[in-house]
Amino acid sequence: MKKQKDIEIRASNRRGFLKGAGVVAAAGTASLSAPAVLRAADPIKWRFQTYAGTALAQHVTKPAIDAINVAAKGELEVELYYADQIVPTGELFRALQAGTIDAVHSDDDSMASPAEVRVFGGYFPMATRHALDVPTLFNQYGFDKIWSDAYKKVGGVVWLSAAGQDPCNFNTKKSITKLSDLEGLRLYTFPTAGRFLAQFGVVPVSIPYEDAEVAVQTGELDGMAWSGITEDYTVGWADVTDYFLTNNISGAWIGSWFVNERRWADLPPHLKQIVKSCVEASHVYRNQWYWGGEAKLRAEGTKLKVQSIPASEWRVVENAATKFWDEIAQEGEVAQKVVQIFKDYDAIRQKAKGLYTCI
DSSP: OHHHHHHHHHHHHHHHHHHHHHHHHHHHHHHHHSOOOOOOOOOEEEEEEESSOHHHHHHHTHHHHHHHHHHTTTSEEEEEEOTTSSSOGGGHHHHHHHTSSSEEEEOTTTTTOOSTTGGGSBOOTTSOSSTTHHHHHHHHSSHHHHHHHHHHHHOSEEEEEEEEOOOOEEEESSOOOSGGGGTTOEEEEOHHHHHHHGGGTOEEEOOOGGGHHHHHHTTSOSEEEEEOHHHHHHHTGGGTOOEEEOOOSOSSOEEEEEEEHHHHHHSOHHHHHHHHHHHHHHHHHHHHHHHHHHHHHHHHOSSSEEEOOOHHHHHHHHHHHHHHHHHHHTTOHHHHHHHHHHHHHHHHHHHSTTGGGOO
């Protein structure tokens, strides 16, 4: 009896196993006959516009965009547009806030930002002496929080990062060897820089970036107070002007990267980190590219004759900048705070004698 019962139990277990195996086999057959299709989610796509024209953007913006597209592995695709291609530079902020553009590389001043820090973007007269002053001010003196808070207050746009670039020198058709030579010059320049230079007789002219070269050729412009010599050679301005003035009104451009607030909020954390890391990495290339050109082209460039206004005479411009700072500080609490930081930082630089002559 026991033997018979054991046989029945084994038979029952076998039937159960075969039944289960049949279910699995059926399921396997079903999956083979109608396989599930695993498809990656559609990539997030951004339209990105830079302040820079095509030639310049290869060095100041495109490296970061290329790095983002590679690192994102198809999850985020950023399409780069150059100066004025989607909207004029002066409308960049409004387009970014509205979502017409997803992200922007520009200075606050040129893109007509309504933020309280606008006047300090671009070239704030005599506030910087070198490109490294910019990350120092943002990372060690609190500008990062001031800028971030200013854009939170405005709404719709997130400030991501800022970096220094080239100084603001003059490249002109006319020889400039004394301060009075600036009188009457029609120069393509930034809004705040133009406001400052007007007291020395300069006539600031605002036109689309890509039109500046032709405007010099047609006589509409006498030159530019926009960049250092690296940019002059890169974008073709050295081909239409004759002189380069070593005196500058600012040692480094303060430019920033911005993104539409909603688009940034929708981006997964790992993609946010990729964007921020690639932008920060691009600052390193940009700084050495500019710095190398400033040295080499002043020393060996053949297109522009390098000239200078004596330091004793240029001190008039430096003193005027100090007064300009005080005027701007009266425009509000944020302006007062930023100007005070510039003053504190400048005092440190003055005490560190020889700092800028050894780099």
